[in-house]
Amino acid sequence: MTRVLLVDDHPVYLEGLAALLGAAGAATGIEVVGTATDGADAVRAAAELAPDVVVMDVRMPGLDGIAATRRVVDAAADAGRDVGVVVLTMSEEDETVFAAMRAGARGYLLKGATRAEITNAIATVAAGGAVFGPAIARRVADFLAPARSGTEGLFPELTGREREVLDLVAAGRANPQIAAALHLSPKTVRNVVSSIFTKLHVADRAEAIVRAREAGLGRGTGRASGPRDGIVGR
Known part of the structure; x- marks a missing residue:
């Protein structure tokens, strides 16, 4: 089973997500081992419960999800463990996306993601991969x-x-x-x-x-004059 810690400062959403993942546990191999309602609680719970994956909100009182992600990832590394963080948030600002990546998050989904998307992200991150929702993946590709x-x-x-x-x-x-x-x-x-x-x-x-x-820029030969280019990734 993949041990998962859920972090969100909205109790109703947190309870709903825990119930959603718990109901699918047998089929998905996910076990919700704990919940936390802010970043500081998340850091403590991650140290105590040693989850495989933390599903982390960003905007929380006190220690926010970005800072909490960094502390959780660093603490796990110091203890010789690997923990994957999947950010699950309402924020799709580029600054938040890349701050989460720099902090060590390996997944980024927007709230409103389906249960299948969330469970797939958890499984991918638990296996050492990285995953982003379609809108976020496009932003990352465009940025790079x-x-x-x-x-x-x-x-x-x-x-x-x-x-x-x-x-x-x-x-x-x-x-x-x-x-x-x-x-x-x-x-x-x-x-x-x-x-x-x-x-x-x-x-x-x-x-x-x-x-x-x-220098020859701005003369209508690039993005400025034509239709939007297709998504280009490295």
Whole structure:
């Protein structure tokens, strides 16, 4: 049986999820060994119960799910054990997704996932794999997608994603349009644009556009002029 700890600060949701997984236990090989209602409780319960997988909410009072994930994963490693964390949350912000990954989560699902999706994620993570819901997988693929052909040699101080955003900035796209085109959150686009300004040592958007257009970006040959590209992954 795969031993699972459930963590969520909403009692009704937590009880419902425990009942849902418990009812399917015999068929799925999942045993719910405990629950916790905040990050601090999750860290203590994970140390005491030694689950194989922790299903973790993100937004909780006190210690949030990201910090709790890091502590649970680190504590298990120190004890010579492996524990997989599946984040199950309402948040689909890019910052939350990648923060969870950096903290050691190997799964990320949005609440509203079906029982089959949740049980499959638990099984995959317990086996050492990683799994993301369809919407999250698309965001990860888009984030890791290389810049369009022909721009790789431009502005070597920028990442591929930053060059791609700069291309759209040079084409006159506003931040909300860039966010929609690249399936990024508006906050992520703002952060990327700010990073571009810093790396290029420009004072504002107008100066960045001049630099980019002088280098040949923003001329309607990439994402800025055509339909949305297909999902590209490494």
